[in-house]
């Protein structure tokens with residue numbers, strides 16, 4: 001499963017000589033085949049946009065100390081918090097919204113299948129936390145104790161989980177459902193850095209497939225990218241991965257993503273993250289990694305050994 005990365009000096013940001021006959025975005029080879037069949041039958045097929053040529057793919061000279069090469073990248077996988085979006089958007093907007101609305105959400109949706117699933121996942125997590133003696137875990141009484149007692153206990157657990165910034169599926173799934181109300185009511189807008197939309201658009205146009213891998217649930221990811229201050233960016237994205245594929249600090253998760261993305265080698269995937277442990281896990285799985293340095297991010301360990309970027313514009317021009 002692992003394939004060693006080239007030395008940092010050889011890893012770079014120039015996406016040169018990328019797939020010569022790519023269709024824009026997420027089009028599969030099956031779609032490519034359908035296009036050529038239709039073309040052969042004389043049916044008019046919209047032409048994919050011209051691939052980027054070498055000149056347009058040159059790395060931005062200003063920010064890259066030594067112009068880098070990532071000549072075989074076919075897919076880009078993006079972390080959200082600290083990479084596509086400011087950490088403050090997550091910690092100062094999303095998390096408080098979930099904390100402030102968890103009780104209201106549970107009260108309004110108690111008895112629905114969706115919330116029943118959310119509660120079952122939370123119960124299982126709390127039982128595990130209690131068995132491990134985790135601080136902040138509160139027993140959740142059985143349903144017979146009544147809706148109010150169950151909700152009181154759930155709210156206490158969820159508040160503790162949010163405070164501890166736990167990246168667990170049970171919390172993330174519920175948060176996504178709470179955020180949905182905020183996005184639908186336009187109380188929340190997805191925030192991405194200015195350089196993200198143009199990069200997504202250019203990668204899409206050049207046939208590079210871009211995916212999101214976040215601890216936030218896939219539904220939450222779709223809400224964020226579907227409702228950004230730049231509009232709906234989902235048209236540039238080919239898929240979403242969350243903790244159901246595994247946690248972001250385990251190499252196995254990146255192996256699973258590689259299998260789903262479907263490229264020949266993990267080294268054809270570029271993962272961008274701000275978290276050193278995630279970068280290390282991805283690298284161990286043979287995936288190429290760049291670390292994102294954004295305002296407000298946690299400083300990296302000294303001698304971390306990864307190449308860094310401060311804007312996606314360093315990966316394209």
Ligand SMILES: CSCCC(=O)C(=O)COP(=O)(O)O
Nearest residue numbers: 080081214215216217220221
């Ligand atoms: C779907 S975005 C919400 C972000 C979130 O809940 C989170 O914990 C951030 O995780 P990431 O893996 O994007 O750093």
